[in-house]
Amino acid sequence: TAAASTSSATLKALGLDSFNLGVYNGEWSGNGSIVETTNPATGEVLGAVQQASAQDLDQTLQKASKAAKMWRSVPAPKRGEVVRKMRNALNDKIEPLGRLVALEMGKILPEGIGEVQEYIDIADYAVGLSRMLNGQVIPSERPGHAMMEVWNPLGVVGVISAFNFPVAVYGWNSALSLVCGNSVVWKGSPTTSLTSVAVTKILAEVLESNGLPGALCSLACGGADIGNAIAHDKRVNLVSFTGSTKTGRDVATVVQKRFGKHILELGGNNAIIVHKDADIDLAVRSILFAAVGTAGQRCTTTRRLFLHEDIHDTFIERLIKAYGQIKVGNPLHPGVLCGPLHTEAAVQAFEQGISDVTAQGGKILHGGRALKDMPGNFVEPTITSIAHDAPVVHREIFAPILHTIKFSNLPEAIEWNNEVGQGLSSSLFTTSPENIFHWIGPAGSDCGIVNVNIPTNGAEIGGAFGGEKETGGGRESGSTSWQQYMRRQTCTINYSGQLPLAQGIKFE
Ligand code: UN1
Numbered sequence: 001t002a003a004a005s006t007s008s009a010t011l012k013a014l015g016l017d018s019f020n021l022g023v024y025n026g027e028w029s030g031n032g033s034i035v036e037t038t039n040p041a042t043g044e045v046l047g048a049v050q051q052a053s054a055q056d057l058d059q060t061l062q063k064a065s066k067a068a069k070m071w072r073s074v075p076a077p078k079r080g081e082v083v084r085k086m087r088n089a090l091n092d093k094i095e096p097l098g099r100l101v102a103l104e105m106g107k108i109l110p111e112g113i114g115e116v117q118e119y120i121d122i123a124d125y126a127v128g129l130s131r132m133l134n135g136q137v138i139p140s141e142r143p144g145h146a147m148m149e150v151w152n153p154l155g156v157v158g159v160i161s162a163f164n165f166p167v168a169v170y171g172w173n174s175a176l177s178l179v180c181g182n183s184v185v186w187k188g189s190p191t192t193s194l195t196s197v198a199v200t201k202i203l204a205e206v207l208e209s210n211g212l213p214g215a216l217c218s219l220a221c222g223g224a225d226i227g228n229a230i231a232h233d234k235r236v237n238l239v240s241f242t243g244s245t246k247t248g249r250d251v252a253t254v255v256q257k258r259f260g261k262h263i264l265e266l267g268g269n270n271a272i273i274v275h276k277d278a279d280i281d282l283a284v285r286s287i288l289f290a291a292v293g294t295a296g297q298r299c300t301t302t303r304r305l306f307l308h309e310d311i312h313d314t315f316i317e318r319l320i321k322a323y324g325q326i327k328v329g330n331p332l333h334p335g336v337l338c339g340p341l342h343t344e345a346a347v348q349a350f351e352q353g354i355s356d357v358t359a360q361g362g363k364i365l366h367g368g369r370a371l372k373d374m375p376g377n378f379v380e381p382t383i384t385s386i387a388h389d390a391p392v393v394h395r396e397i398f399a400p401i402l403h404t405i406k407f408s409n410l411p412e413a414i415e416w417n418n419e420v421g422q423g424l425s426s427s428l429f430t431t432s433p434e435n436i437f438h439w440i441g442p443a444g445s446d447c448g449i450v451n452v453n454i455p456t457n458g459a460e461i462g463g464a465f466g467g468e469k470e471t472g473g474g475r476e477s478g479s480t481s482w483q484q485y486m487r488r489q490t491c492t493i494n495y496s497g498q499l500p501l502a503q504g505i506k507f508e
Pocket residue numbers: 118164165169242297298299300456457458459460
């Protein structure tokens with residue numbers, strides 16, 4: 001069929017086959033179980049990957065540790081040059097790689113390509129950063145002493161990423177880890193294994209053709225067993241985990257027990273507040289992308305919408321009209337804005353969520369059904385009306401369900417924004433400076449991402465990305481996130497020939 005030939009051409013363009021090895025550490029192997037991945041829009045099997053066994057992982061960690069020892073002594077700007085080559089190699093493959101993401105994850109093609117672009121952007125950022133891993137010089141209280149901070153590499157960084165961003169999230173972690181002087185061992189989601197292999201092939205080619213150990217960008221495809229082994233293994237100095245709050249709590253506990261470092265990017269339950277003085281056009285368009293984009297499967301998806309009572313009714317009318325124009329369908333077809341959910345289990349979670357809404361006194365204003373006549377895991381983008389504190393509103397359902405709630409004043413809406421367990425992203429639509437500064441201040445949003453007049457999703461790479469509370473507290477991507485991939489040393493150097501002690505202590 002035409003669909004099958006698109007997918008095999010895409011695999012071919014990326015050097016993949018219908019059967020692929022899912023372990024890379026300088027050499028390709030795989031002795032674990034075989035996973036087949038399917039196109040969630042059609043049910044078509046795309047290809048198979050043989051995952052890592054426990055022994056494969058052990059060998060990979062050994063090689064990654066060895067590679068890290070060599071890499072840490074390469075000057076950081078030289079490491080940046082390698083990341084620049086990776087960036088260029090990714091750019092050469094942006095179209096087929098974006099297409100593979102659309103085929104395997106189910107997001108629309110522009111978003112698939114956008115995700116590769118996000119990796120390219122963070123790689124650019126990392127290249128610049130490779131000349132700016134600056135420490136500070138601190139005035140010493142003692143004569144003839146100098147104090148400074150020196151940043152050194154950690155060693156091995158384990159990256160466990162989720163199905164919904166099978167390229168970009170690895171990109172954030174990988175590009176920063178590499179310029180910071182670490183090797184990386186990656187376990188992506190089993191349901192997007194082909195994408196993990198495709199990305200690793202691109203990086204492997206750069207490493208190998210530059211005479212560098214491939215284990216710097218190691219891959220160990222697998223499920224919870226491999227993730228668990230990475231969390232437990234002392235050779236992994238930092239574990240960067242993206243996924244559910246439930247699994248994240250377990251990963252963090254295991255890593256903490258051995259005093260490893262961790263970065264957590266867990267669930268979100270993001271809200272948009274539309275005040276009465278908002279630009280309504282802008283708000284409607286933003287909410288469409290925020291709540292329906294990626295079929296509601298971003299950790300930054302808007303799930304709760306607080307509408308000021310003065311504009312509530314007209315806004316709902318506008319929103320329902322806009323939802324009515326959204327085309328649901330194959331994510332590779334032009335004009336489609338909402339692809340399928342990633343798995344059948346997600347469709348069941350959607351249906352459970354809808355029945356909870358009605359059981360908890362809510363109403364379905366638009367949508368509400370799984371589209372069973374279509375070949376893939378499709379659901380209708382849904383708008384509900386429900387109380388702010390209904391239990392279903394406080395749960396992250398990874399599907400395009402938007403709960404709408406009426407509010408009467410901004411402090412009340414902020415309280416409701418903050419009352420959920422999660423604390424990732426939030427956005428206020430207003431034209432008044434007082435509201436804006438209240439929102440970003442100490443009595444405003446409690447989230448890691450606090451926006452004004454833009455959606456909750458679609459963050460740029462230059463800022464630190466992550467959230468508070470059950471979102472896990474981690475920060476990835478821009479700003480000072482790089483510091484988590486290094487260890488900070490405080491160095492005090494005495495050039496006085498005397499021994500004055502700090503705090504004026506006399507010890508003689
Ligand atoms: C995620 O959903 O795990 O801000 C990451 C965004 C994207 C990243 C989302 N830049 O929506």
